[in-house]
Amino acid sequence: xxxxxxxxxxxxxxxxxxxxxxxxxxxxxxxxxxxxxxxxxxxxxxxxxxxxxxxxxxxxxxxxxxxxxxxxxxxxxxxxxxxxxxxxxxxxxxxxxxxxxxxxxxxxxxxxxxxxxxxxxxxxxxxxxxxxxxxxxxxxxxxxxxxxxxxxxxxxxxxxxxxxxxxxxxxxxxxxxxxxxxxxxxxxxxxxxxxxxxxxxxxxxxxxxxxxxxxxxxxxxxxxxxxxxxxxxxxxxxxxxxxxxxxxxxxxxxxxxxxxxxxxxxxxxxxxxxxxxxxxxxxxxxxxxxxxxxxxxxxxxxxxxxxxxxxxxxxxxxxxxxxxxxxxxxxxxxxxxxxxxxxxxxxxxxxxxxxxxxxxxxxxxxxxxxxxxxxxxxxxxxxxxxxxxxxxxxxxxxxxxxxxxxxxxxxxxxxxxxxxxxxxxxxxxxxxxxxxxxxxxxxxxxxxxxxxxxx
Numbered sequence: 530x531x532x533x534x535x536x537x538x539x540x541x542x543x544x545x546x547x548x549x550x551x552x553x554x555x556x557x558x559x560x561x562x563x564x565x566x567x568x569x570x571x572x573x574x575x576x577x578x579x580x581x582x583x584x585x586x587x588x589x590x591x592x593x594x595x596x597x598x599x600x601x602x603x604x605x606x607x608x609x610x611x612x613x614x615x616x617x618x619x620x621x622x623x624x625x626x627x628x629x630x631x632x633x634x635x636x637x638x639x640x641x642x643x644x645x646x647x648x649x650x651x652x653x654x655x656x657x658x659x660x661x662x663x664x665x666x667x668x669x670x671x672x673x674x675x676x677x678x679x680x681x682x683x684x685x686x687x688x689x690x691x692x693x694x695x696x697x698x699x700x701x702x703x704x705x706x707x708x709x710x711x712x713x714x715x716x717x718x719x720x721x722x723x724x725x726x727x728x729x730x731x732x733x734x735x736x737x738x739x740x741x742x743x744x745x746x747x748x749x750x751x752x753x754x755x756x757x758x759x760x761x762x763x764x765x766x767x768x769x770x771x772x773x774x775x776x777x778x779x780x781x782x783x784x785x786x787x788x789x790x791x792x793x794x795x796x797x798x799x800x801x802x803x804x805x806x807x808x809x810x811x812x813x814x815x816x817x818x819x820x821x822x823x824x825x826x827x828x829x830x831x832x833x834x835x836x837x838x839x840x841x842x843x844x845x846x847x848x849x850x851x852x853x854x855x856x857x858x859x860x861x862x863x864x865x866x867x868x869x870x871x872x873x874x875x876x877x878x879x880x881x882x883x884x885x886x887x888x889x890x891x892x893x894x895x896x897x898x899x900x901x902x903x904x905x906x907x908x909x910x911x912x913x914x915x916x917x918x919x920x921x922x923x924x925x926x927x928x929x930x931x932x933x934x935x936x937x938x939x940x941x942x943x944x945x946x947x948x949x950x951x952x953x954x955x956x957x958x959x960x961x962x963x964x965x966x967x968x969x970x971x972x973x974x975x976x977x978x979x980x981x982x983x984x
Contacts, residue, residue: 530549530550530554531544531549531550532550532558533549533550533555535691535744536602536691536692536693536694536744537694537744537745537748538598538601538694538695538743538744538745538747538748538751538752539745539747539748541555541600541601541694542593542599542601545593545599545600546593546594551585551589551600552585552588552589552599552600552643553582553585553586553589555585555600555602556581556582556584556585556600556602556643557582559602559645559692559693560578560581560582562692563575563645563646563692566690568665568668568673569667569668569670569673569686569690570649570662570664570665570666570667570668570683571648571649571667571677571682571683571686571687571690571692572604572646572647572648572649572683572687573607573617573619573646573647573648573649573664573683574607574614574615574617574646574647575645575646575647576611576614576644576645576646580613581643581644581645584638584643584644585600585643588600588641591641595641596640596641597640597641597751597754597755598637598640598641598642598751598752598755599641600641600643601641601642601643601694601695602642602643602644602645602692602693602694603637603642603643603644603645603693603694603695603696603697604644604645604646604647604648604683604684604687604688604692604693604695604696604697605634605644605646605647605648605684605696605697606647606648606650606681606683606684606696606697606698606699607619607647607648607649607650607683608650608653608654608699608729608730609631609633609634609697609699609728609729609730609739610627610629610630610631610634610728610729611627611630611631611634611644611647612627612628612629612630612634613626613627613628614626614627614646614647615647616647616730617647618650618652618653618654618730618844619649619650619651619652619653619654619661619662619663619664620652620653620663620847620854620855621663621854622851622854623844623847623851623854627728629728630728631725631727631728631729631739632725632727632728632760632763633697633724633725633726633728633729633739633756634697634728636755636756636758637697637752637755637756640755642755645692645693648681648682648683648684648686648687648696649662649664649667649682649683650662650679650680650681650682650683650684650704651679651680651682651704651859652855652856652859653730653732653843653844653855653859653863654680654699654701654704654730654732655680655732655840655859655862655863656679656680656859656920657678657679657680657702657703657704657707657920657923657924657927658676658677658678658679658682658907658912658916658919658920658923659676659677659678659679659680659682659683659708660676660679660909660912660913660916661679661680661856661858661859661916662682662856663856666909666913667679667682667683667686668686668909669686669711669712669906669949670685670686670689670690670712670713671689671712671713671948671949671950672947672948672949674908674909674910675711675906675907675908675909675949676711676906676907676908676909676912677708677711677712678707678708678709678710678711678712678903678923679704679707679708680698680699680704681696681698681699681700681704681705681708681740681742682708683696684696684697684698684705684708684742685698685708685709685711685712685714685716685742686708686712688712688714688742688743688744689712689713689714694743694744694748695741695742695743695744695748695749695752696741696742697739697740697741697742698716698739698740698741698742699726699729699732699737699738699739699740700716700718700737700738700739700740700931701732701733701736701737701738701831701931702736702828702831702924702927702928702931703718703902703923703924703926703927703928703930704740705717705718705738705740705741705742705939706718706740706902706927706937706939706952706954707902707903707923707924707927707939708742709742709902709939709952710902710903710939710941710950710951710952710953710954711903711906711949711950711952712950713941713944713950713952714742714743714744714939714941715741715742715743715744715745715746715748715749715938715939715940715941715966715969715973716740716741716742716902716938716939716952717740717741717742717743717749717752717753717937717938717939717962717966718738718740718930718931718936718937718938718939719738719739719740719741719753719757719936719962720738720767720934720936720959720960720961720962721736721737721738721765721767721931721934721959722765722766722767723738723757723767723769723960723962724738724739724753724756724757724758725739725758725760725763725766726738726739726763726765726766727760727762727763727766730843730844731843732840732843733831733836733839733840733843733931734765734839734843735765735836735839736831736836736839736931736932737765737931738931739756741753741756745970745973746938746940746966746967746969746970746973747966747970749938749966749969750963750966750967750970753962753963753966757769757962769960770960773960773961773962773963773964774957774958774960774961774964775961775964776896776897776957776961776964776965776967776968777896778813779813779814779815780813780814780815780896780897780968781814781815781816781817781894781895781896781897782809782814782815782816782817782895782896782897782898782899782955783816783817783818783819783891783894783895783897783898783899784806784816784817784818784819784899784900785818785819785820785821785824785900786818786819786820786821787818789820789821789822789825790802790821790901790904791904791922791925792901792904792905793904793905793922794905795904795905795906797945797946797947797951798901798903798904798905798906798945798951801942801943801945801951802901802942802951802953804942804943805899805942805943805953805972806899808942808972808975809899809972811975812968812971812972812975814897816899817894817895819891819894819895819898820891821900823884823887823888823891824884824888824898824929824933825925825929826884827881827884827885827888827928827929827932827933828924828925828927828928828929828932829928830877830880830881830884830932831924831928831932832862833877834869834873834874834876834877835869835873835874835875835877835878836877836932837863837865837866837869838866838867838869838874839866840863840866841863841864841865841866841867841869842866844863845863845864845866845867848860848863848864849864849867858916858917881932884933885933885934888929888933892958896957897955897956897957897961897965897968898954898955898956898957899953899954899955899956900926900953900954900956901926901951901952901953901954902926902927902939902952902953902954903922903923903925903926903927903952904922904923904925904926905922906949906950907919907923926954927954930956934958934959935956935957935958935959936956936957936958936959936960936961936962936965937954937955937956937957937965938954938955938962938965938966938968938969939952939953939954940952940953940954940955940969940972940973941973942972953972955968955969955972
C-alpha cells in the first residue's frame with residue numbers, strides 16, 4: 530500500500546481509483562493512529578472500531594466513482610446527532626443517545642463518508658476559544674500553548690492533524706470560522722437554512738448553521754454539494770434559489786476603513802492582512818473602503834438582547850435544574866438571557882432590521898467583503914486569565930454574519946513568524962456559497978500552504 534500525501538478528498542479518491550489503497554486500508558491506518566495525542570482533547574467519543582470497519586468494508590462492492598464521498602473519513606461535532614453515539618454538547622449530564630443521525634450526517638454516510646467519532650466543543654457551543662470544556666482545553670494544532678478556536682474546536686484539530694478529511698461543526702457566531710483560521714483550514718459558514726439543523730442541539734436556533742471544516746475549498750464545496758438540501762421537517766430550512774449569486778472574474782471587495790480595523794496589538798496579523806488584500810488585488814479584485822461600524826453593531830446584538838434570550842431558551846431549563854453540571858462561565862453567560870424582557874427582544878429585532886438596511890446598501894459597491902477572521906490569537910493561559918474580554922475580541926469580525934443572513938468562507942492566509950496561522954474571511958450575500966468557495970480556491974492556489982507542525 531502506498532500512503533496518500535494527505536487526507537484531502539481529491540487525494541484519497543485518486544488513490545482509490547488507481548487502487549493504490551482501499552477504504553479499508555485507510556480506515557485501519559486511522560484506527561491504529563487515533564487517540565495518540567489525548568492531551569490535545571480534540572475527541573469526546575469514538576465510534577466502535579468494528580462499526581467503522583463495517584462501513585469501509587461495505588464499499589468494497591462499489592466503484593470509487595459510484596459515490597461522491599467514497600471512503601472519506603470525517604468527524605462530527607458533539608452537538609450533532611450520530612446514531613448510537615451519545616450527544617453531549619460538551620456536558621456529560623446533558624447527554625442522550627440518538628436513535629438516528631441528523632439528516633446532514635445521514636447525507637454524508639449515504640454519499641460514502643465514514644464517520645470516526647464525535648469531537649469536543651466549548652460547552653453548549655458557547656465560546657470562540659475551545660477552552661470551555663469539561664474534557665479540557667482543546668489545543669492548537671500548530672502550537673499546543675495556544676487556543677484552537679471554538680466552539681468547533683475538536684472538529685478543526687482532527688482535520689488539521691490528519692485524522693479525518695473533513696469535519697462538521699456548527700456556527701452561530703463564528704464557531705467554524707475562528708477554529709479554521711487558527712488551524713490553517715477552510716471554514717465554510719453556509720447560508721442559514723441551506724443545511725438542515727434538525728438533530729443539532731441549538732445555540733440560537735434562528736441563526737444556527739451546520740458548517741464544514743476542510744483542507745481545501747474544493748473539499749468544502751464537495752461536502753456542501755452532498756449536504757445542502759431542503760428539509761421539510763425543519764422549520765428553518767430554505768430552498769436554494771434558481772439562480773445563485775456570482776462573483777465576477779474582475780470583482781470589487783469591500784475592506785473596513787483602516788481606522789476600524791483592530792488587531793489588538795498583533796502587528797503580524799496586521800501585516801498578513803495587508804498581504805492578503807494585495808493577493809486579492811492580484812487576482813482581479815479592486816478594493817473598496819466601507820464603513821464597518823454598522824456591521825460591528827449588528828454583531829454586538831448577538832449577546833446583547835433577543836438572541837441571548839434565544840440561547841437561554843435552548844438550554845436554560847437544564848441549566849436551572851442542574852446548575853452544578855454546567856461550567857460556571859457558561860452558566861453565567863447563558864443565564865443572563867433569562868432576565869431579558871420581551872420588549873428588549875423586539876427592540877433588538879427592530880435595530881437589526883435597521884442595520885440590515887444600512888449594510889445592504891453597501892453591497893451596491895462590492896461583490897465580496899474582506900475581513901480578518903480574527904484580529905489576533907491568544908495563548909490558553911491568557912484566555913483563562915481573562916476569558917470574557919478575549920473571547921469577545923475574537924468575535925469582532927465573525928458575529929455579524931448570521932444575523933445579517935450572509936455567507937462566509939474562512940481561508941488560510943499565511944503564518945506569523947512564530948508559525949501560528951492567520952486567516953481571512955470572504956463574505957457574500959446568502960446563497961453565494963459556491964462563488965465564495967471558488968474565489969477561496971483561487972486565493973489558496975495563489976499562495977503558499979503549510980501543514981501543522983508537531984505540537
